[in-house]
Amino acid sequence: MSNNIKIETKNIHAWYGEKKVLHGIDLQMEENTVTAFIGPSGCGKSTFLRILNRMNDYIDSFRKEGNVLIDDKDIYKKKVRIEELRKEVGMVFQKPNPFPKSIYENVVYGLRIQGINKRAILDEAVEKTLKQAALWDEVKDDLKKNALGLSGGQQQRLCIARTLAVQPKIILMDEPASALDPISTAKVEELIYELKQDYTIVIVTHNMHQAGRVSDKTAFFLMGELIEYDKTKNIFTKPTDERTENYITGKFG
Amino acid sequence: MSKFLSIERKEKLIKAFLFVCAAITLLTTLGIIWVLLSQSYNFFKEVSIIDFITDKEWTPLFSEKHFGIAPLLAGTLLTTLIALLVALPLGLTIAIYLNEYAHKGFRKAVKPLLEILAAVPTVVYGFFALVVVTPFLQSIWPSISGFNSISAGVVMGIMIIPFVSSLSEDALFAVPNALRQASYGMGATRLQTAFKVLVPSASSGIIASIILAFSRAIGETMIVAVAAGQQPQLTMDPTVPIQTITSYIVQVSSGDVQHGSLEYNTIFAAGLALFIFTFILNNISFWINKKFRQEYE
Amino acid sequence: MSKATFNRRKDKAFGYFGIFATVLGLILLALFIFQIFSDGIGRLDWDFMKALPSRKWEKAGILPAWTGTLWIFVLTALVVIPVGVGAGVYLEEYATKGRLSNLLEINISNLAGVPSIIYGIIGLQIFVRFMNLGGVLLAGAFTLSLLILPIIIVATREAIKAVPKSIKEASYGLGATKWQTIWNQILPMASANIITGVILALARAIGETAPLIVIGALAYVPFVAKSPMDEFTVLPMQIFNWVSRPQHGFLLNAAAAILILLLMVFVLNGIAVYLRNRSRKKFGL
Numbered sequence: 001m002s003n004n005i006k007i008e009t010k011n012i013h014a015w016y017g018e019k020k021v022l023h024g025i026d027l028q029m030e031e032n033t034v035t036a037f038i039g040p041s042g043c044g045k046s047t048f049l050r051i052l053n054r055m056n057d058y059i060d061s062f063r064k065e066g067n068v069l070i071d072d073k074d075i076y077k078k079k080v081r082i083e084e085l086r087k088e089v090g091m092v093f094q095k096p097n098p099f100p101k102s103i104y105e106n107v108v109y110g111l112r113i114q115g116i117n118k119r120a121i122l123d124e125a126v127e128k129t130l131k132q133a134a135l136w137d138e139v140k141d142d143l144k145k146n147a148l149g150l151s152g153g154q155q156q157r158l159c160i161a162r163t164l165a166v167q168p169k170i171i172l173m174d175e176p177a178s179a180l181d182p183i184s185t186a187k188v189e190e191l192i193y194e195l196k197q198d199y200t201i202v203i204v205t206h207n208m209h210q211a212g213r214v215s216d217k218t219a220f221f222l223m224g225e226l227i228e229y230d231k232t233k234n235i236f237t238k239p240t241d242e243r244t245e246n247y248i249t250g251k252f253g
Numbered sequence: 254m255s256k257f258l259s260i261e262r263k264e265k266l267i268k269a270f271l272f273v274c275a276a277i278t279l280l281t282t283l284g285i286i287w288v289l290l291s292q293s294y295n296f297f298k299e300v301s302i303i304d305f306i307t308d309k310e311w312t313p314l315f316s317e318k319h320f321g322i323a324p325l326l327a328g329t330l331l332t333t334l335i336a337l338l339v340a341l342p343l344g345l346t347i348a349i350y351l352n353e354y355a356h357k358g359f360r361k362a363v364k365p366l367l368e369i370l371a372a373v374p375t376v377v378y379g380f381f382a383l384v385v386v387t388p389f390l391q392s393i394w395p396s397i398s399g400f401n402s403i404s405a406g407v408v409m410g411i412m413i414i415p416f417v418s419s420l421s422e423d424a425l426f427a428v429p430n431a432l433r434q435a436s437y438g439m440g441a442t443r444l445q446t447a448f449k450v451l452v453p454s455a456s457s458g459i460i461a462s463i464i465l466a467f468s469r470a471i472g473e474t475m476i477v478a479v480a481a482g483q484q485p486q487l488t489m490d491p492t493v494p495i496q497t498i499t500s501y502i503v504q505v506s507s508g509d510v511q512h513g514s515l516e517y518n519t520i521f522a523a524g525l526a527l528f529i530f531t532f533i534l535n536n537i538s539f540w541i542n543k544k545f546r547q548e549y550e
Numbered sequence: 551m552s553k554a555t556f557n558r559r560k561d562k563a564f565g566y567f568g569i570f571a572t573v574l575g576l577i578l579l580a581l582f583i584f585q586i587f588s589d590g591i592g593r594l595d596w597d598f599m600k601a602l603p604s605r606k607w608e609k610a611g612i613l614p615a616w617t618g619t620l621w622i623f624v625l626t627a628l629v630v631i632p633v634g635v636g637a638g639v640y641l642e643e644y645a646t647k648g649r650l651s652n653l654l655e656i657n658i659s660n661l662a663g664v665p666s667i668i669y670g671i672i673g674l675q676i677f678v679r680f681m682n683l684g685g686v687l688l689a690g691a692f693t694l695s696l697l698i699l700p701i702i703i704v705a706t707r708e709a710i711k712a713v714p715k716s717i718k719e720a721s722y723g724l725g726a727t728k729w730q731t732i733w734n735q736i737l738p739m740a741s742a743n744i745i746t747g748v749i750l751a752l753a754r755a756i757g758e759t760a761p762l763i764v765i766g767a768l769a770y771v772p773f774v775a776k777s778p779m780d781e782f783t784v785l786p787m788q789i790f791n792w793v794s795r796p797q798h799g800f801l802l803n804a805a806a807a808i809l810i811l812l813l814m815v816f817v818l819n820g821i822a823v824y825l826r827n828r829s830r831k832k833f834g835l
Contacts, residue, residue, distance in 0.1 A: 053723070055719065060646070060647060083260075083726065083727055085725075086722065086724060090723065090724070093719060093720065095716060097717060098720075099717060099720065100717075100739060109724060109726075110726075113726045113730045114725070159720070162724065166724055166725060268640075270636065271637070271639055271640035272644070273636075274636030274640060275636070275641055275645070275654055277633055277637065278654060278657055278658050278699065278700070279654065282660065282661060284672050285668060285672050288671060288672050288675040288676065289668075289671070292675065342571075343571045343575070346567060346568055346571040347568065347571050350564075350565070350567075350568025350569065351572070354565050354568055363572055367575070367576070369816075372753065372754075372815060372816070373757075373812070373815070374756075374758070374759070374811060376757070376759045376786045376793075377586075377789070379790070379793065380789065380793055380804060381582040381586075383793060384585075384793075384801060385582055385585050411578055411579070414575045415575075442557050442560070443561055443564075444564045445557060445561070447564075469663075471665075472668075474665070474666065475760060475790065479790065479794070499665065499760065502670075502671070502760075503760060503763050503764070506670070506763050506764040507763050507769060520671065521671065524667070524668055524671045527665060528664065531663060531664065531665055535663040536660070539659065
């Protein structure tokens with residue numbers, strides 16, 4: 001496992017209008033690891049996740065202070081092109097959101113907008129990523145089928161494939177399995193575990209067992225603060241902060 | 254690197270083009286104000302505004318010229334009032350009926366049908382007024398002349414029924430359900446709930462829609478141009494020919510009046526008067542509606 | 551009779567009155583159209599459709615009128631669709647919420663309430679005189695475009711608002727630019743509703759008479775317009791012209807022309823309603 005720091009945040013504070021939602025988050029995530037963000041509803045973990053690919057930019061009332069460095073480069077600098085950032089940092093959302101187009105077109109969308117239109121390249125990307133997302137066998141006979149006709153679990157795996165097609169280095173996942181049934185959830189978790197070899201993954205999850213199953217390190221958030229951040233094994237067996245322990249043992253949240 | 258520059262530039266150009274499209278709306282308003290003011294200025298250089306407002310005759314095209322807007326205003330007002338007399342009771346009744354009495358299926362089926370009334374071109378309504386309604390009315394009251402304001406007014410009223418009913422419906426719909434339930438819970442009938450609770454609560458919204466209907470009616474052109482006549486007179490008699498501001502403008506535009514002459518410039522003065530009235534009415538209506546919505550938010 | 555019974559009777563009576571009010575307008579319209587149909591159907595034949603207007607009512611036809619209407623339909627569409635949809639996209643996707651965008655919104659609401667004849671006056675001064683186009687098809691198209699622009703802008707904005715945010719997020723998340731997202735995802739999903747609004751607006755435009763009279767569309771046009779810079783007439787104007795003539799024969803002609811105009815307007819409205827229902831099924835929008 002490499003020791004490269006892929007993502008680093010320094011003293012992140014954030015507000016929605018007058019309401020402060022993040023208080024001084026310092027975090028470092030290594031390359032090719034899976035980091036889980038856990039914490040009760042409203043603790044800021046999703047907000048913090050979206051800071052990493054600047055998805056909060058679309059919210060007028062949002063404001064942040066502090067730095068976010070990816071590969072040692074500040075991603076909020078003026079000359080950074082958001083579109084390029086998003087190609088490096090992909091995102092999978094809580095509720096599957098495939099486009100109302102064919103499975104094929106969903107996967108290749110990220111490539112087409114880069115101007116890549118050669119049939120051969122697109123075909124190859126579709127097969128490769130659908131296989132990575134463990135969806136290929138289920139859909140290979142009818143790639144022209146409308147993505148909205150797939151089941152929830154299939155749609156989410158399609159969204160993962162779509163993200164992979166762009167070949168990001170980092171994948172952010174915002175509760176990717178919370179809208180799915182247990183079997184689909186298991187498939188997604190398996191997926192995450194395999195993807196770890198080639199990608200750096202950050203996953204927000206409500207499900208502590210999930211965090212325990214798939215992640216190398218876990219960060220516990222509470223009311224916008226980072227309470228504890230350690231190897232997952234440690235967080236779940238010997239947390240150092242009492243609040244972490246209370247959350248883990250189900251005393252609240 | 255250059256690829257990025259061209260993407261950036263393309264996005265900027267597109268944004269600029271789209272902004273221009275949006276700005277055209279502002280330019281349109283500025284254009285309206287500019288044209289009406291500048292051309293009316295030419296008119297008011299020769300005719301005093303006092304005369305314009307107080308003279309009881311409008312005869313710019315005759316040899317003895319009077320430039321009092323009052324007869325055109327009277328004609329406009331008369332047809333409008335008749336139209337509202339038809340459209341308001343019916344439109345409001347429809348709104349109450351659809352909101353409180355009708356089944357969902359009936360409402361769904363009827364609403365698009367009502368929109369048909371609004372889709373018919375106004376010149377067609379003018380034809381109805383002249384060729385169907387006037388002869389019918391003449392068979393009952395032979396003293397009604399061939400051009401008159403009652404036919405035009407009634408037909409205009411029919412045309413704006415869906416306008417009134419859908420605006421009133423929105424106003425009634427905005428009344429919180431809690432009020433409805435309270436009334437029904439006390440054993441009130443639908444009629445009582447409608448008139449004692451809903452209409453009073455929605456009164457601002459309904460007034461706003463009445464004002465908008467008024468504005469719509471005074472701006473209407475073809476029905477009156479076809480059926481109401483071309484004789485500006487200061488009267489409230491619905492059986493005689495009159496002329497509205499709008500049909501006067503049509504008359505001059507389709508005639509041979511020299512562009513730039515005083516007679517021609519009357520259309521700008523008339524148009525300015527019309528624009529001012531509808532502008533004021535529309536904005537009063539918006540303002541009332543805004544306050545009305547705020548009450549319930 | 552007890553008070554309660556009386557109230558119930560009143561309630562029921564109002565119910566009947568409500569139904570009566572609802573269908574009254576429609577029944578009257580049906581009567582009117584029936585009358586027009588019986589007046590006009592006799593004059594409707596191919597000769598009528600192919601003939602030029604004439605001083606003799608038996609010889610007069612609507613060729614310049616219906617071709618003019620088609621011209622106006624196409625030209626107005628070409629002008630108003632890019633501008634209207636563009637403005638709608640700008641206001642919904644690009645404009646930052648603030649004083650300028652509020653001003654634009656209020657302004658558009660106001661424009662929607664301006665009487666159509668005022669647009670004619672503007673068109674006259676700006677397109678016919680200032681831009682020196684004369685009373686030609688292009689000036690008519692520009693004028694009508696200004697008239698229906700607010701309708702199209704509102705329809706576009708509503709259509710875009712209905713597109714789920716999650717689709718936009720997915721697109722941005724994959725690295726698409728704003729315009730790529732609009733062009734590839736938002737507009738396709740909004741297109742059915744936009745087209746519906748456009749068709750309804752154009753149906754209104756081809757029924758307009760007053761603005762075109764003011765800009766100088768001619769009453770008597772014994773030729774077919776062949777280019778956007780030709781003088782012209784349209785069906786509503788021809789109808790107006792014939793209705794103003796004393797001879798009864800011209801009234802029959804007007805009735806026949808009305809039938810053609812109504813056919814066009816109703817077909818357009820029907821297409822719009824069909825598209826709207828289909829889009830609801832497809833996208834749930």
